[in-house]
Amino acid sequence: MKQTRMWQRTALAVAAAALLPGAAYAAEKVKVGLMLPYTGTYASLGNAITNGFKQYVAEQGGTLGGREVEYFVVDDESDPSKATENASKLVKRDDVDVLVGTVHSGVALAMAKVARDTKTLLIIPNAGADELTGPLCAPNVFRSSFSAWQPAYAMGKIVAESGHKNVVTVSWKYSFGEQSVAGFKEAFEKAGGKVAKELYLPFLNVEFQPYLTEIASLKPDAVFVFFAGGGAAKFVKDYDAAGLKKSIPLYGSGFLTDGTLDAMGGAGEGLMTTLHYADGLTNAKDAGFRGKYEATYKIEPDVYAVQGYDAAQMLRAGLDAVKGAKLDKAVMIKAIEAAKIDSPRGAFTLSKAHNPVQDIYLRKVEGRDNKLVGVAEKALADPARGCRML
Structure with a gap:
């Protein structure tokens, strides 16, 4: 009997413990x-x-x-x-x-x-x-x-609100670059702007000079790019060295300047980008x-x-x-x-598609920081086109 009562107390203790979180x-x-x-x-x-x-x-x-x-x-x-x-x-x-x-x-x-x-x-x-x-x-x-669409779409709105009407885009020819350009173009043209030309390089090609020459001849109001890593640093340096930065504003999604500012050696100063994080x-x-x-x-x-x-x-x-x-x-x-x-x-x-619904920030390069300027898009949800869970 004593052993039975002891077993019962132990069982009750285990059952009670099961009700406690963790x-x-x-x-x-x-x-x-x-x-x-x-x-x-x-x-x-x-x-x-x-x-x-x-x-x-x-x-x-x-x-x-x-x-x-x-x-x-x-x-x-x-x-x-x-x-x-x-x-x-x-x-x-x-x-x-x-x-x-x-x-x-x-x-x-x-x-x-x-x-x-x-x-x-x-x-x-x-x-x-x-x-x-x-x-x-x-x-x-x-x-x-x-999603690739989110920061690029937010930048399309910013560039249009800045009064630019005629823009050239530049990116590597692969899905993320193309999706970034598409997101930018969607917002920019919805606001009345026009993407005059989309320029693409083979993925990871960093021979930018022919494209910079074409940009100079087209004379757009602004340029939007998607590049990241070493390619981003080289593009910004080449853009500055070609004298284009002074006459044609350069914009990009935040990967252009995240983790690349030291490699740019000051050429990125003043650049505006959009991303879901900022300094x-x-x-x-x-x-x-x-x-x-x-x-x-x-x-x-x-x-x-x-x-x-x-x-x-x-x-x-x-x-x-x-x-x-x-x-x-x-x-x-x-x-x-x-x-x-x-x-x-x-x-x-x-979102219902399981992507963050988040603020996208406008940032400006100051020294080694992507300084917060403001919120480019509040609680921006990716459209998740084609998702069957919507």
Whole structure:
């Protein structure tokens, strides 16, 4: 009888513990597959995303939703040809609960297919291909970053409001560049402007001189570009050296000047760009985030670190909704869909297509900073054309 009463008390204690958030599964882990570039051109972006993600986890005491986080890390090398195999290994060999990746849109598109086929939760912390939350949207695929359309569309409105009527666009000839130009053109021409000519270079070509010569002969009111990384720095330097900066204003989405200002050597001074993050934001979340990031990693955070940080916040929102040891994906998806993320960029929600509905900022280059000028578009939602979840 005494043993029976002891067993009953133990059973009641276990049952009571099950009602406490996190108590019943405190020993359980959540397996996170980080599939990001850690070598090559985009290595710094992959590291920043990882740093941001891990910073948020550290701020929660090393757990998310009461669960210890176990990482499985793959260098995707920004190589789409290896993406399916890499993502499949994380899902099938390592049995991860969530995939987090990536930077390169071609790799992310392959990851999304694996995630859809296996019904694995995927959070995309950078890749902006419109298709990911457009025609290829899925209930288990989320993005913590942006679509190519968002910052470009916001800049189209700004350029039109600045009184420019006749614009030339320049970009690399690949999907993200073309989608950025399309977003800019949509807003600019809706406001009465005209894109006189779209100039495209083969992807990663940085021989800009023939295009600068053509711009000089066309004499547009302004130029809009999409370039990133080393190509962005070289274009801005060449544009300035050709004497065009003084006579034809240059505009771009924020990737033109994020992480590239040092390489521009002052040629970027005064450039205006649009993005969902800026230097000089005044919200308390950003101040705390920047201070901890700089103290931990000895470098200033950028938009990529923010996107990694917010990917972890989105995962926590899903995990907080799970009551019990088993990870109920349907419950997690509904919770992430309904979440309001307190981001360093400013609070945002998610659209029905699972893309951030967020403020897009107008920034101006001052020294080594992309200084906040104002809000170009408030709570801008990507149209997610082709998404069947709408």
